Amino acid sequence: MQETFNAVADIISETCNIDREKIRPESHTINDLGIDSLDFLDVTFAIDKRFGIKMPIEKWMQDINEGKGSVDDYFILNNLCSRIEELRAAKPA
Amino acid sequence: MRLEYFQLIDRVEAVDPTAGTIRASAQVPVQSTIFEGHFPGYPILPGVLMIESMAQTGGNLILVLENFARMPFLAQVEQAKLRRFVEPGTPLTITAKLVHLGSGYAVTQGRVESEAGLVAEAGIRFRTLPFPSEEMRQLMLDHARRLGLEPPMRA
Numbered sequence: 001m002q003e004t005f006n007a008v009a010d011i012i013s014e015t016c017n018i019d020r021e022k023i024r025p026e027s028h029t030i031n032d033l034g035i036d037s038l039d040f041l042d043v044t045f046a047i048d049k050r051f052g053i054k055m056p057i058e059k060w061m062q063d064i065n066e067g068k069g070s071v072d073d074y075f076i077l078n079n080l081c082s083r084i085e086e087l088r089a090a091k092p093a
Numbered sequence: 094m095r096l097e098y099f100q101l102i103d104r105v106e107a108v109d110p111t112a113g114t115i116r117a118s119a120q121v122p123v124q125s126t127i128f129e130g131h132f133p134g135y136p137i138l139p140g141v142l143m144i145e146s147m148a149q150t151g152g153n154l155i156l157v158l159e160n161f162a163r164m165p166f167l168a169q170v171e172q173a174k175l176r177r178f179v180e181p182g183t184p185l186t187i188t189a190k191l192v193h194l195g196s197g198y199a200v201t202q203g204r205v206e207s208e209a210g211l212v213a214e215a216g217i218r219f220r221t222l223p224f225p226s227e228e229m230r231q232l233m234l235d236h237a238r239r240l241g242l243e244p245p246m247r248a
Contacts, residue, residue, distance in 0.1 A: 038169065045193060045198065045200060045218075055196060
């Protein structure tokens, strides 16, 4: 988990020009880090590339809109990293 | 090219969904009101239109890959390089290669070439969204057919 968080935090820091030390596991990508949708697109692309996955952002947004999950479930970094690890684990060998 | 209508490719010559590649052709018009201002006495194709031609070519690739169910909207241009002037009447070949098809976005790499060589290149990123209206989707299907693509038939 720590490895995934470090990689994601490095990506966010570099992509969005945010001080690395401000990025914490409990940080909310939107509310705390102020990442807008275009920057989040860059972050998503970098994460997809880094881990060889396809983060289902649209499905997550749909779940949020349908009340099946909260924004925090997906966009607090700790939770985001858990989902990335699930996607990595589900990847075909 | 119909510059005044923002139609910057004339025909899709080849598309390979498996390889994630597309090749389009475009003939820069000999005359256009755009050349009256860009530039008086020295008409050349504006660089922003070269970038748009790469966006339209890559956009058509995304339309095919998404089976014309989602519309790609230009979101970002990366490391655009405009290497040569393009004069009226120049035939161009525009290609795009898929770099990544993500959830709600796509990344392509575009190139514009003339007989003289590489004209322009850029990374083009799109947001992909469901079509805002059925009317727009039908117009895009009609336009794709004119370009030589074979989208699903009208409902």
